[in-house]
Amino acid sequence: MISKNIQLDEQGRLKHFLSIEGFKRQHLISILDAAEPFANVHEQAVKKVPLLRGKTIVNLFFEASTRTRTTFELAAKRLSADVLNININTSATSKGESLLDMLHNLEAMHCDMFIVRHNQSGAAHLIAQHVSPHISVINAGDGCHSHPSQAMLDMFTIRRHKKEFANLIVIIVGDILHSRVARSQIHALNTLGVSEVRVVAPKTLIPTQIETLGVHVYHDMQSALIGADVIIMLRLQKERMQGALLPSEDEYYHQYGLTEQKLAYAKPDAIVMHPGPINRGVEIASSIADGPQSVILEQVTNGIAIRMAVMSQTLGRSLNIKPPKQITAIAEESH
Numbered sequence: 366m367i368s369k370n371i372q373l374d375e376q377g378r379l380k381h382f383l384s385i386e387g388f389k390r391q392h393l394i395s396i397l398d399a400a401e402p403f404a405n406v407h408e409q410a411v412k413k414v415p416l417l418r419g420k421t422i423v424n425l426f427f428e429a430s431t432r433t434r435t436t437f438e439l440a441a442k443r444l445s446a447d448v449l450n451i452n453i454n455t456s457a458t459s460k461g462e463s464l465l466d467m468l469h470n471l472e473a474m475h476c477d478m479f480i481v482r483h484n485q486s487g488a489a490h491l492i493a494q495h496v497s498p499h500i501s502v503i504n505a506g507d508g509c510h511s512h513p514s515q516a517m518l519d520m521f522t523i524r525r526h527k528k529e530f531a532n533l534i535v536i537i538v539g540d541i542l543h544s545r546v547a548r549s550q551i552h553a554l555n556t557l558g559v560s561e562v563r564v565v566a567p568k569t570l571i572p573t574q575i576e577t578l579g580v581h582v583y584h585d586m587q588s589a590l591i592g593a594d595v596i597i598m599l600r601l602q603k604e605r606m607q608g609a610l611l612p613s614e615d616e617y618y619h620q621y622g623l624t625e626q627k628l629a630y631a632k633p634d635a636i637v638m639h640p641g642p643i644n645r646g647v648e649i650a651s652s653i654a655d656g657p658q659s660v661i662l663e664q665v666t667n668g669i670a671i672r673m674a675v676m677s678q679t680l681g682r683s684l685n686i687k688p689p690k691q692i693t694a695i696a697e698e699s700h
């Protein structure tokens with residue numbers, strides 16, 4: 366578990382955002398509440414607020430990403446920060462420069478925040494331990510470990526639909542073994558006080574001792590779906606699988622793919638979520654992904670507001686920004 370000391374400053378304010386572990390309910394609620402007014406910024410004529418004007422935010426993605434990288438970039442731009450997207454393939458790391466040397470060079474350019482995605486678990490934590498004190502680090506997904514901003518945008522989406530976390534039954538279906546998203550969601554759901562978290566997968570895709578995280582393990586999807594309020598489907602992460610963990614995609618879809626027939630076992634008002642990228646016909650039927658219970662694209666939209674909240678809370682420390690109740694737009698005529 367990551368010590369809370371590294372994620373919070375001496376005054377208990379958010380400094381880095383590396384993992385859901387180490388945060389109390391009040392911290393998570395404060396991020397959700399801070400995101401609410403940001404969710405409306407896109408309705409303004411000028412989709413920008415001036416909270417992080419003058420700050421420089423660097424996107425460092427060592428692994429592929431569509432949603433996370435672009436919504437972090439959009440969130441930073443909507444907060445009026447300057448954004449650098451480093452192309453890792455053409456950066457000097459491809460000439461042998463170490464990651465930490467690269468970061469020290471970016472620090473020398475007076476950057477304020479690093480948003481890091483890496484295939485090694487613990488990469489963002491390592492970086493946070495080595496950067497200058499004024500720099501904030503956000504974990505945008507590290508190996509199979511953690512994806513905290515994804516978990517928070519999922520919590521934001523759940524709260525918008527279900528209002529309260531208490532009494533909710535949430536099921537997470539699929540490749541739990543390799544899923545940093547599932548780990549972060551489990552920590553967030555339990556910290557926010559849902560009634561029950563169920564994880565559903567073949568035995569080969571469930572980590573040993575997952576029960577210690579406070580979940581109930583199921584191998585039969587039908588039983589797990591009974592009474593569910595929220596269904597979270599996960600992608601099979603074949604790029605992280607070593608050896609044959611599955612009989613075949615067809616067999617997997619038959620047993621664990623979300624179809625109309627299986628969805629009927631959940632509560633009638635259950636919402637269907639997926640962090641993306643989705644594989645239609647492998648983990649979810651197209652009719653469900655595009656259907657009335659799906660909130661998959663809402664999750665993507667909500668990612669911008671949550672990432673604005675996390676960035677304004679971390680970088681806002683030095684600017685003494687108070688969490689805004691209402692957002693003041695940049696005046697239209699100033700552009």
Ligand code: CP
Pocket residue numbers: 429430431432433434506515640641642
């Ligand atoms: N949910 C998620 O992390 O998607 P990307 O890999 O596209 O960023």
